[in-house]
Amino acid sequence: MREWIIGKAGDDVKELTIDAVIGNMEAVTDYINAWLEEIECPVKAQMQIDIAVDEIFSNIARYAYTPEIGEAVIRLETESDPHAAVITFMDRGKAYDPLELKEPDTTLSAEERPIGGLGIFLVKKIMDDVEYAYRDGQNILRIRKKI
Amino acid sequence: MLKIKKETGNGSLTVQLEGRLDTTTAPELEASLRESLTGVTELTLDMAALEYISSAGLRVLLSAQKIMNKQGEMKIINVGEVINEIFEVTGFSDILNIE
Numbered sequence: 001m002r003e004w005i006i007g008k009a010g011d012d013v014k015e016l017t018i019d020a021v022i023g024n025m026e027a028v029t030d031y032i033n034a035w036l037e038e039i040e041c042p043v044k045a046q047m048q049i050d051i052a053v054d055e056i057f058s059n060i061a062r063y064a065y066t067p068e069i070g071e072a073v074i075r076l077e078t079e080s081d082p083h084a085a086v087i088t089f090m091d092r093g094k095a096y097d098p099l100e101l102k103e104p105d106t107t108l109s110a111e112e113r114p115i116g117g118l119g120i121f122l123v124k125k126i127m128d129d130v131e132y133a134y135r136d137g138q139n140i141l142r143i144r145k146k147i
Numbered sequence: 148m149l150k151i152k153k154e155t156g157n158g159s160l161t162v163q164l165e166g167r168l169d170t171t172t173a174p175e176l177e178a179s180l181r182e183s184l185t186g187v188t189e190l191t192l193d194m195a196a197l198e199y200i201s202s203a204g205l206r207v208l209l210s211a212q213k214i215m216n217k218q219g220e221m222k223i224i225n226v227g228e229v230i231n232e233i234f235e236v237t238g239f240s241d242i243l244n245i246e
Contacts, residue, residue: 022170022171025169025170025171026148026171044228044229047198047199047229048199048229050167050169050198050199051169051199051200051201051233054169054170054201054203055202058170058203104237106236106237106238107238107241108238109242110209110212110213110216110242111213111216113209113242118202118205118206118237119201119202119203121237122201122202122233122236122237125236125237126232126233126236
């Protein structure tokens with residue numbers, strides 16, 4: 001895993017701190033889409049990033065702090081060479097590494113398929129990189145997509 | 148945001164989806180299908196105007212497929228590139244009837 005140097009919010013780094021609740025899903029998506037347009041992200045990559053954001057933020061909203069409500073911090077950065085969008089989700093909820101989840105069996109029939117367990121698997125498939133770390137009481141999940 | 152437009156015929160139901168089928172909107176589709184599937188033997192989901200689908204949406208498609216396995220057929224039409232890739236990587240392309 002690369003170094004977990006997280007930049008400060010500034011000219012090149014945007015940051016949103018928001019209550020991790022499903023009701024904020026749309027606000028999060030809108031915030032990220034506005035940024036993706038700014039950095040001229042192609043439409044296909046934007047849709048894939050939107051899917052990943054839906055999976056990750058909804059997971060934090062449903063599980064990180066329940067039954068309490070807590071905040072999530074979402075940090076947006078770009079990388080050059082190759083040009084990539086990097087989104088980091090941080091929360092101070094229960095320590096949880098979604099990358100440890102067993103991958104679902106994608107060969108099962110409709111009747112045999114368990115409902116659920118697909119979200120993070122999907123994120124791994126459509127992003128170029130997904131990394132998790134637990135640092136200083138924070139879950140840190142980072143996705144990278146070349147754009 | 149998701150717009151759901153339904154057209155019913157003789158035992159058939161066509162549902163046109165427009166927007167995003169995600170965590171926020173998947174429950175709307177689930178409720179909408181639940182109230183309309185009784186007596187339907189041919190369910191068609193038209194995804195021409197659907198931008199993307201997340202796992203919450205896949206779950207709704209899976210339960211609809213299970214219901215239709217018992218009472219008829221379900222097909223999905225006009226699937227775009229992004230959604231098709233989601234179906235492929237999750238193995239849903241083998242479960243669903245995609246035209």
